[in-house]
Amino acid sequence: MTGLFITFEGGDGSGKSTQAELLASWLSEGGHTVVRSREPGGTDLGLELRKIVLHRRGHIAPRAEALIYAADRAHNIATKVRPAVERGEIVIQDRYLDSSVAYQGAGRVLDPDEVGNISLWATEGFMPDLTILLDLDESIGRERLDEARTTYDRLEAEKSDFHARVRQGYLALAAADPGRFLVLSATDSIGSLSAAIRTRVAELLPA
Numbered sequence: 084m085t086g087l088f089i090t091f092e093g094g095d096g097s098g099k100s101t102q103a104e105l106l107a108s109w110l111s112e113g114g115h116t117v118v119r120s121r122e123p124g125g126t127d128l129g130l131e132l133r134k135i136v137l138h139r140r141g142h143i144a145p146r147a148e149a150l151i152y153a154a155d156r157a158h159n160i161a162t163k164v165r166p167a168v169e170r171g172e173i174v175i176q177d178r179y180l181d182s183s184v185a186y187q188g189a190g191r192v193l194d195p196d197e198v199g200n201i202s203l204w205a206t207e208g209f210m211p212d213l214t215i216l217l218d219l220d221e222s223i224g225r226e227r228l229d230e231a232r233t234t235y236d237r238l239e240a241e242k243s244d245f246h247a248r249v250r251q252g253y254l255a256l257a258a259a260d261p262g263r264f265l266v267l268s269a270t271d272s273i274g275s276l277s278a279a280i281r282t283r284v285a286e287l288l289p290a
């Protein structure tokens with residue numbers, strides 16, 4: 084039996100982690116073995132790469148940045164996610180290759196298709212069974228972040244037109260692959276979002 088790989092995507096402040104946690108608890112209570120991961124930083128090596136890519140002072144060349152995310156991803160998939168799915172477990176992960184296409188593609192320096200292909204090489208084409216996109220107007224995401232804290236990582240500090248391009252990048256990915264994506268409006272209530280997510284995930288669970 085193979086398990087499931089479910090990813091959450093969305094802009095900063097879209098509530099991904101909250102929904103990922105709620106889904107993980109629901110599935111665990113239903114008797115499933117759930118593994119949580121995130122990118123960047125789902126593994127020990129990934130935590131080191133996360134510090135570099137999000138918090139290192141000073142410029143990182145765009146191609147170097149894209150490769151650090153891809154290196155984190157390669158290790159996370161090879162050592163954690165793929166083995167768990169092969170054991171029949173359900174992996175719920177905050178962010179995956181769609182984040183690279185949307186964010187690194189939004190900088191206008193890198194070609195989104197090339198960024199996507201680097202991740203496909205890194206993961207030997209390992210794709211999620213389901214990707215939940217919490218779509219949010221970038222100005223609302225920013226307000227939510229501003230309420231939550233006063234320091235920002237490298238990407239959070241980008242200007243709002245960057246985040247608008249990230250959002251459009253995500254919507255284009257979802258439109259191109261409607262079978263994989265569930266797109267929800269992140270401004271819906273926590274309860275109605277989690278209900279919609281459960282309904283969709285239930286369709287993927289073995290009877």
Ligand code: TYD
Binds near residue numbers: 137
């Ligand atoms: P994350 O830890 O999910 O933070 P948040 O809770 O703010 O969503 O992600 C950290 C940042 O990393 C986020 O701003 C998006 C960025 N990122 C990329 O630019 N490319 C990637 O491939 C990934 C996985 C993340």
